[in-house]
Amino acid sequence: MKKEDYMKIVAFRQELHQHPELSNHEEQTRSFIKKFIQENMSKYNIYDEGTWLYCMKPYRNGHKTIVIRADHDAILNSKGVPFHGCGHDGHTTILLGLMMEQEDIETDTNVIYLFQPAEENGSGAAFCSPLFERYHVDEVYGMHNMPGLEKNVIYYRPETVMCASVGYHIRLRGIQSHASEPEKGRNPAFVLSEFVKAIQPLSQSCQFESFQFGDISFSSLAMITVIYMNVGSMNFGISPANGEIALTLRAAKEGELLQLEKYVLDYFARVKDQFEVEIETFDRFDENYTDPQLAKKSIEKLQAAGMPVKTLEYPIRASEDFGYYKKFAPTVFFLVGTGDCPSLHHDAYRFDDEIIDTSIQMYQTIINH
Numbered sequence: 001m002k003k004e005d006y007m008k009i010v011a012f013r014q015e016l017h018q019h020p021e022l023s024n025h026e027e028q029t030r031s032f033i034k035k036f037i038q039e040n041m042s043k044y045n046i047y048d049e050g051t052w053l054y055c056m057k058p059y060r061n062g063h064k065t066i067v068i069r070a071d072h073d074a075i076l077n078s079k080g081v082p083f084h085g086c087g088h089d090g091h092t093t094i095l096l097g098l099m100m101e102q103e104d105i106e107t108d109t110n111v112i113y114l115f116q117p118a119e120e121n122g123s124g125a126a127f128c129s130p131l132f133e134r135y136h137v138d139e140v141y142g143m144h145n146m147p148g149l150e151k152n153v154i155y156y157r158p159e160t161v162m163c164a165s166v167g168y169h170i171r172l173r174g175i176q177s178h179a180s181e182p183e184k185g186r187n188p189a190f191v192l193s194e195f196v197k198a199i200q201p202l203s204q205s206c207q208f209e210s211f212q213f214g215d216i217s218f219s220s221l222a223m224i225t226v227i228y229m230n231v232g233s234m235n236f237g238i239s240p241a242n243g244e245i246a247l248t249l250r251a252a253k254e255g256e257l258l259q260l261e262k263y264v265l266d267y268f269a270r271v272k273d274q275f276e277v278e279i280e281t282f283d284r285f286d287e288n289y290t291d292p293q294l295a296k297k298s299i300e301k302l303q304a305a306g307m308p309v310k311t312l313e314y315p316i317r318a319s320e321d322f323g324y325y326k327k328f329a330p331t332v333f334f335l336v337g338t339g340d341c342p343s344l345h346h347d348a349y350r351f352d353d354e355i356i357d358t359s360i361q362m363y364q365t366i367i368n369h
Helices: 003-017 027-040 088-102 130-134 189-198 254-269 292-304 321-327 353-368
Strands: 045-048 053-056 065-071 110-116 139-146 154-156 159-162 164-173 211-213 216-218 222-231 242-251 276-285 288-290 309-311 331-337
Touching (some): 003 353, 027 045, 027 053, 065 088, 065 321, 065 353, 088 139, 088 353, 139 353, 154 292, 159 331, 164 254, 189 222, 189 242, 189 254, 288 292, 288 321, 288 331, 292 309, 292 353
Parallel strands (some): 065 110, 065 139, 139 331, 154 309
Antiparallel strands (some): 045 053, 053 110, 154 331, 164 242, 164 276, 211 216
């Protein structure tokens, strides 16, 4: 980029970094994005959809259409304060920088620049689904910065890039009794502890290889993490009636996530004759999937342009709601390495501005070649 333009977008990222907003609350963030476009670019139409927005030059029917997506929500740090601990401020900046670089370049392709909210809780991509009803989209691209991978190297992986996951919150209500007469009540502690013991192999199964769990065969990673559990209260005279547990279910394949869910649902269905059972699900993420044929075509373009590209050997265990877009068109999701630095969601994490130029060039190569 021209130094002047680069400094503008870096200044924008720094401003955005100072005003983090959590998923589904990104009103000021969207205002910042719109203001930057209006002040620095004139050839794009801005479509403000209330909770999300997109930009494009005048649409041309019959032309190939691609979507390039960036997310812009933040998370909480360990002190409960919002911060951009995943680098979405950087992703948004990259997309704005790309728009600046492409503004005066004419191509045969319609390019839609999608600014998506609420990635962290898995709800944002679904908000943007009307976009795919309005336009025939041929391809969708996205990226994430990635600590621990070689800096300014572009990584890709055909098929699974990041895992599918879902959160479960399960409440049991039994019968309370005096602590001296536990036989007269129904204490959920034993059901919950037996369940935790039963899933212990799944909490330790963190490799992308096939394995057997009971009568279920998994072809790759499948795991359950206990994130919270509580039974009763600090009352030594009571055998409690109430208990709850929260879990994150995760699998490399969406179909195998469904198998995990069936196991959990079947387990607690078996105790409904003893306890009232309530189950809620949260933060559902589809498998983040890269279309192999589109990946091959994209990587050939990048390599021909001399850009550094490497194959990611194994998927990333974390989830990303970009996977939702594969319902509408072939998708490719890149990881751009940020080298040796604090991991995503770590309190000390900060987005590395030095990968901005590489990321913009990556997208420009895909658009213009």
